[in-house]
Amino acid sequence: MNNHMKNSLEQITTLFGSQMLAVLSTQSRDQPYASLVAFAADDNLEHIFFLTPTTTRKYENLIDNPKVAILVNNSVNKADDIHNAVSVTGIGTAAVVETSDKTQLLNMYLKKHPHLKGFSKAPTTAFICIAMKRYFMVNQFQNVIEIQVKS
Amino acid sequence: MKPLLKIEDFINDGIDQVGGKAFCLAKIHELGLTVPKTACIPCRIYEKYLNQTRIKDTILLEINKKPFKHMRWEEIWDISLRIRNLFLTTPIPQDIQKDLFSLIVESFGNNPVAVRSSAPGEDNAASSFAGLHDSFLNIIGADTIIKHIKLVWASLYSDAALLYRKELGLDIHTSQMAVVVQELILSDRSGIFFGLNPSNSNESVIESVYGLNQALVDGDVEPDRWILNQSSGKILNHIEPVRKQYAVPNAEGVGFADLSGEKNQTPPLDDQEVFQIWETGRKMEALFGRPQDMEWTFCNDQLIVLQSRPITSAGFNESDDKRTWYLTLHRSYENLKKLYIKIEHHLIPQMSADAKRLGQINFQRMTTKQLCLEIEQRQTLYDHWVKIYWADFIPFAHGIRLFGQVYNDAVTPADPYEFMALLEDTGLKSMERNRLLEKLAQMIRSDIDLKTMLEDDMIPGTDHSFRSLLDKFVEEFGDLSCTTGSGNECQYGDNGIIRLLIEFSRQPPKQKHTDGPDIQRLKEDYMQSFPAQKKNFAADVLHLGRESYRLRDDDNIHLGRIEARLIESVSKGQSRLSDPLISADEQKMLLKIPALSRVSDDVSRSLEPALSDKTSKRWFKSRQIVGHPAGPGIATGKARLIKTPQDLLDFKQGDVLVCSGVDPNMTFVIPLASALVEERGGMLIHGAIIAREYGLPCITGASQAMQLIKNGDQITVDGYLGIITCKTDDL
Numbered sequence: 001m002n003n004h005m006k007n008s009l010e011q012i013t014t015l016f017g018s019q020m021l022a023v024l025s026t027q028s029r030d031q032p033y034a035s036l037v038a039f040a041a042d043d044n045l046e047h048i049f050f051l052t053p054t055t056t057r058k059y060e061n062l063i064d065n066p067k068v069a070i071l072v073n074n075s076v077n078k079a080d081d082i083h084n085a086v087s088v089t090g091i092g093t094a095a096v097v098e099t100s101d102k103t104q105l106l107n108m109y110l111k112k113h114p115h116l117k118g119f120s121k122a123p124t125t126a127f128i129c130i131a132m133k134r135y136f137m138v139n140q141f142q143n144v145i146e147i148q149v150k151s
Numbered sequence: 152m153k154p155l156l157k158i159e160d161f162i163n164d165g166i167d168q169v170g171g172k173a174f175c176l177a178k179i180h181e182l183g184l185t186v187p188k189t190a191c192i193p194c195r196i197y198e199k200y201l202n203q204t205r206i207k208d209t210i211l212l213e214i215n216k217k218p219f220k221h222m223r224w225e226e227i228w229d230i231s232l233r234i235r236n237l238f239l240t241t242p243i244p245q246d247i248q249k250d251l252f253s254l255i256v257e258s259f260g261n262n263p264v265a266v267r268s269s270a271p272g273e274d275n276a277a278s279s280f281a282g283l284h285d286s287f288l289n290i291i292g293a294d295t296i297i298k299h300i301k302l303v304w305a306s307l308y309s310d311a312a313l314l315y316r317k318e319l320g321l322d323i324h325t326s327q328m329a330v331v332v333q334e335l336i337l338s339d340r341s342g343i344f345f346g347l348n349p350s351n352s353n354e355s356v357i358e359s360v361y362g363l364n365q366a367l368v369d370g371d372v373e374p375d376r377w378i379l380n381q382s383s384g385k386i387l388n389h390i391e392p393v394r395k396q397y398a399v400p401n402a403e404g405v406g407f408a409d410l411s412g413e414k415n416q417t418p419p420l421d422d423q424e425v426f427q428i429w430e431t432g433r434k435m436e437a438l439f440g441r442p443q444d445m446e447w448t449f450c451n452d453q454l455i456v457l458q459s460r461p462i463t464s465a466g467f468n469e470s471d472d473k474r475t476w477y478l479t480l481h482r483s484y485e486n487l488k489k490l491y492i493k494i495e496h497h498l499i500p501q502m503s504a505d506a507k508r509l510g511q512i513n514f515q516r517m518t519t520k521q522l523c524l525e526i527e528q529r530q531t532l533y534d535h536w537v538k539i540y541w542a543d544f545i546p547f548a549h550g551i552r553l554f555g556q557v558y559n560d561a562v563t564p565a566d567p568y569e570f571m572a573l574l575e576d577t578g579l580k581s582m583e584r585n586r587l588l589e590k591l592a593q594m595i596r597s598d599i600d601l602k603t604m605l606e607d608d609m610i611p612g613t614d615h616s617f618r619s620l621l622d623k624f625v626e627e628f629g630d631l632s633c634t635t636g637s638g639n640e641c642q643y644g645d646n647g648i649i650r651l652l653i654e655f656s657r658q659p660p661k662q663k664h665t666d667g668p669d670i671q672r673l674k675e676d677y678m679q680s681f682p683a684q685k686k687n688f689a690a691d692v693l694h695l696g697r698e699s700y701r702l703r704d705d706d707n708i709h710l711g712r713i714e715a716r717l718i719e720s721v722s723k724g725q726s727r728l729s730d731p732l733i734s735a736d737e738q739k740m741l742l743k744i745p746a747l748s749r750v751s752d753d754v755s756r757s758l759e760p761a762l763s764d765k766t767s768k769r770w771f772k773s774r775q776i777v778g779h780p781a782g783p784g785i786a787t788g789k790a791r792l793i794k795t796p797q798d799l800l801d802f803k804q805g806d807v808l809v810c811s812g813v814d815p816n817m818t819f820v821i822p823l824a825s826a827l828v829e830e831r832g833g834m835l836i837h838g839a840i841i842a843r844e845y846g847l848p849c850i851t852g853a854s855q856a857m858q859l860i861k862n863g864d865q866i867t868v869d870g871y872l873g874i875i876t877c878k879t880d881d882l
Contacts, residue, residue: 004859005771079208083215091882134882136774140217142872144775146879151768 008137008145009045012088015072016041020113024050025069026061026094033061039070040112046149048090048130049097049109051120059126062094068130086139092132092150102127152199154247155254155332156191168193170269170329175439175459182438184431185455188334190258191269194327196247197304203244206237210308211323213237216777217832219316221854225833228552229779231310236559236567238305243297251300255293255332263289263335263400266299267458268306270328283311283319284328288365289335289400296332302560303330311481335400336455338363338448340419342374344432346442347381347462354387355379355442357428359419362397364446364457365405369483372396372407375418377425384429386422407485427454435459482549487695490547494702498543499709502536506712510626514723519737526724526744529717536713544706547699551835554696561680561689568834572668573677573693574700575844580708581818582844584628588819591620592655602656605649621648628712647800654823658804704840707814721746772879773859779832780873781839782849787867788825790860793817807868809860813838821845826868828875830856842870850875 022039025032035058037050048070052059062068073087097105106127110117119125135147161169161177169177173191180186201207213230222230243251268284285306287299306312307328312321320326342359358367358374366372373392380387394415396407420428428447431454435443439461446457482490509529514522551574558570594617595602601617604610611618625648674693681689724747727733733741742748791806793799802808802820810817812831818841821827825847829838832852842849848870856875860866865878 002771004773005769008771079211080215082212138775140215140777141212142775142777142874144773146772146774148768148770148772148880 004145005147008147011086011139012045012135012137012147013041013043015074015086015088016045018074019072021072022048022050023071024058025071026058026065027067028061028064033057037070038113038116039072040109042108044149045135046132048092048132049105050128051109051116051125052128053122054124054126059128062128063096066094068092068094070130083141086137088138089136090130090132091134092130094128094130097127097129105129152195153254154192154196154251155258156193157258158186158189158191161191164193167271167327168195168329170194170271170327170331171460172267172269172458173329173331174269176331176456178438179435179456179459182434184434185453187265187336187455187457188258190254190332192251192300192330192332194271194329196251197328197330199247200243200304204241206241207323209237210234214308214313214323216779217852217854219313222852223832224310224314225831225836226779226852227313228310229832229834231308231313232552232555232559233567234308235302235305235556236563238301239298239559239563240565241301243301248297251297252293255296259293259296259332259334261291263291264296265331265333265335266290266296266303267331267333268303268328269331270307270326283315284309287404288363289404298560300330300332304328333457336448336450336457337400338450339452341446341448341457342367342419342428344428344443344445344447345462346432346436346444348378353381355381355384355429355432357420357425360397361394361410361414361419362399362408363405364398364448366396366398366407368446371483371485372398375420377420379425379429384426384433386425389418391418424449424454431456482546482553484553484692484695487547487550487553487699488691490543491550491695491698494543494547494706495698498539499702499706502709502713505532505536506709506716509713509716514720519727519733519740522720522724522727523740523744526717526720526746529713529720530746533713533717536710540706540710544702548703548835550695550699551703554692554699557689557692558677562677569668569673570677570696571834571843572670572673574697575670579701579841579844580705581841584624584708585819585822587620587624587627588652588655589660589822591617591624592652593660594620595652595656602653605653610649624648628708647797651800651802651820654802654804658823660822700840703835704837707837711814717746773877774879776853776856776859776875776877778828778850778853778856778873778875779834780849780870781829781834781836781851782827782842782847782870784826784846784848784870785867786826786848786870787865790828790862790864790866792857792860792862794857807866809856809866810838811857812836813841821847826850826870828853828856828860828866828868830854 016039020038021036023034024037025034027033035056037052037058039048039050041048069089069091071087071089073085075081075085075087106120109127110120120127132149133151135149136144137147138144156164156169158177158180161173162181166174169191173189176186176189180189213234217226219227242248265286265288267286270284285303287302290296290299307321307326312319340359340361341364342357343364345356345358348354348356357377357379360367360372360374367374372395375392375394376390377386378388379385394410397410398405399408431447432443432445435445435456439459441461443459444462445459448455448457512525514525517525554574555568555570558564558573559567562569564570595605598617601611613619613622677693678686678689724741724744728738728741728747786807788805788807789803790809791798791802793808793810799817799820802823804823805825806823807826807828808820808824809828810830813827813829814837818837821841822845827838827842827847827849829836829849829851830853833839834851836851839849839851848868850868850870850873853875860875860877867876867878869876
């Protein structure tokens with residue numbers, strides 16, 4: 001792995017570690033929709049996880065169209081954000097986790113968000129995994145790099 | 152909140168509000184010594200101006216576009232220029248402006264004043280970096296004074312201050328600037344007192360000139376110098392210069408006049424006055440607790456203290472980096488005028504003559520010993536000119552910046568680079584070369600037989616008009632492939648040029664761009680913004696700027712010619728080394744020459760391997776790279792990375808030239824390019840200059856572009872925003 005990719009992946013990992021929330025973009029019937037989710041990513045950045053009630057619009061949307069985008073950034077609502085903030089957009093395909101390793105993955109998720117343990121147990125809560133395809137990282141106002149993590 | 156404080160209020164308001172200079176003056180005044188009438192615009196007014204106008208946000212954006220460690224001094228200069236223009240074009244909020252105006256009128260009327268910086272901490276003992284912030288002399292009238300107050304505020308972000316930002320603790324969130332407005336004393340004589348001689352701690356030093364102090368501070372007039380016993384004030388030595396001129400206030404701020412015959416022969420101070428200054432300096436030392444660097448003046452035989460600050464061991468000379476050299480690039484108008492005459496009338500003709508002389512030397516009959524001697528002589532000559540290039544040519548480029556500053560101060564344009572339009576069309580040597588190339592290409596375009604012949608690697612005989620023009624070109628500019636400054640061996644000879652000319656001939660000639668502002672109108676507006684008595688100055692600075700712009704490019708072409716002659720001799724040495732008939736002694740002799748013993752380095756070796764990680768499904772690509780917009784326009788094309796001179800000869804019509812730094816000796820391919828990207832930053836560097844001449848989109852300061860972009864990548868160059876977008880796979 002070349003240095004540029006290594007450094008960029010490290011920056012994304014650091015950003016994801018520092019942020020609790022991400023903006024999730026879904027779409028259904030030609031109408032985009034955005035919502036906030038408490039997220040966690042696995043070590044190799046190939047998957048992003050979040051919890052959602054199954055009654056929400058985002059859940060309906062991603063069942064209808066699993067292609068989603070997610071945005072994480074560290075802006076603090078100050079003028080400096082424009083050059084200091086780092087923003088990462090990722091695109092991928094979402095699915096409800098129903099595999100045998102669900103418990104293991106959920107534990108990993110709850111390590112970051114322990115206060116959501118009760119929420120995760122509700123029968124109407126879905127544990128969602130986005131299989132990430134590509135990341136776009138913006139820093140220093142307009143510098144953008146792309147990293148493909150899965151074809 | 153009063154925007155203008157009287158000297159009696161300074162101490163109460165505190166050093167954090169009035170800054171070091173104002174605070175010291177108040178202490179001196181309190182001691183009963185004479186200081187000029189002084190007022191101060193406290194830091195809170197600066198802060199209020201920044202916040203109310205929101206220019207703080209723009210400054211933040213400017214100074215954070217790119218990490219400073221990745222910036223060259225030219226880019227820092229540019230940032231400073233843009234911030235300065237931001238202050239110039241942003242009015243002070245009405246409520247402050249109104250009060251400030253009436254208080255200035257009340258205090259100073261129409262008397263000339265000095266407007267000086269007084270940043271908290273700027274002159275304290277820990278960091279004596281005098282001169283990083285601006286001061287202005289002979290400013291008359293409340294409106295003009297207010298304009299210069301803004302310029303002093305802007306100098307918190309002068310290029311020098313940005314270079315020394317760490318030492319100054321410069322931080323947009325916390326840094327402040329107070330401004331001192333001081334009645335200008337019409338000095339008979341003035342000077343400095345240095346409480347501690349830097350080369351002998353038992354001594355003090357006094358320097359003095361006739362007229363204003365500015366001439367001494369700027370180094371324009373050689374002062375009389377007295378070395379004194381530090382504790383008794385006894386004169387130990389008096390060094391007399393040749394006294395010729397003195398500084399006087401004039402329409403431009405400060406000008407020079409010739410000294411009368413009597414003053415030529417008389418030191419500006421007598422022994423008693425020297426003692427009086429020493430005595431006052433000692434009082435300063437007692438007041439502030441450490442030896443002082445004091446500026447003083449005599450007016451009608453009364454000694455007046457202009458300012459005093461502690462001497463520190465820290466300062467510019469203590470740093471072990473190149474910043475002190477950068478600061479020497481700031482040249483006064485007078486200094487640049489002298490430099491221009493030296494360069495235009497002495498150095499360039501000498502350089503041309505040297506290149507011509509070397510071109511006439513024939514290597515064929517030289518013995519190996521003679522050839523070695525010739526290479527060494529050429530190396531010495533080239534090194535000599537490189538030294539001159541750094542000592543004289545580079546500083547002369549400051550003429551462009553001086554003009555830019557004068558233009559912006561007078562016209563206050565919305566675009567801080569508007570002045571550039573007045574610098575173009577100066578007859579650059581590189582444009583002359585490109586015109587000759589175009590003439591050759593046109594001959595190929597219009598003569599199908601010639602084209603076929605050249606495509607078949609045949610060159611017409613010396614009686615053919617194309618051949619004679621080509622020979623003339625090579626004689627004048629070298630064969631292009633050898634002169635890009637990388638030191639690589641020339642490999643292509645005439646064929647390289649011919650390949651390039653065939654490429655030129657495939658497309659219609661590229662015209663120099665004709666869009667853009669109405670130059671005549673800009674020039675008239677510029678001249679009209681000066682009062683009658685300053686019009687000569689305005690015209691002179693414009694002339695200096697244009698010559699500086701022209702020579703900034705031409706000097707490289709001339710230096711390139713000398714370098715080409717050096718490379719030519721080295722190349723001859725290399726071919727003799729590879730001759731199987733050469734004797735062991737001759738080989739030894741040749742290998743003693745550094746240029747021949749060096750193993751040629753592959754330039755591309757240092758570059759990183761391909762960015763895609765072939766062992767996995769993952770890949771990395773840069774999507775957008777940000778630099779500085781240096782030439783407006785937008786264009787898309789294949790990236791052509793220039794790592795070696797030979798890369799230039801493979802350049803194709805419509806390619807985007809991507810390089811670490813454009814050398815004027817490379818710019819012959821610009822007519823083929825659709826856009827230009829340069830890692831090196833700055834608006835006034837060669838790439839930007841030549842791109843503007845052709846109206847091409849240009850981005851400079853695109854850090855790591857050579858690593859992030861691959862040869863053949865499809866890239867879009869947005870010269871309005873300074874953004875390079877690389878095409879990546881669809882989502």
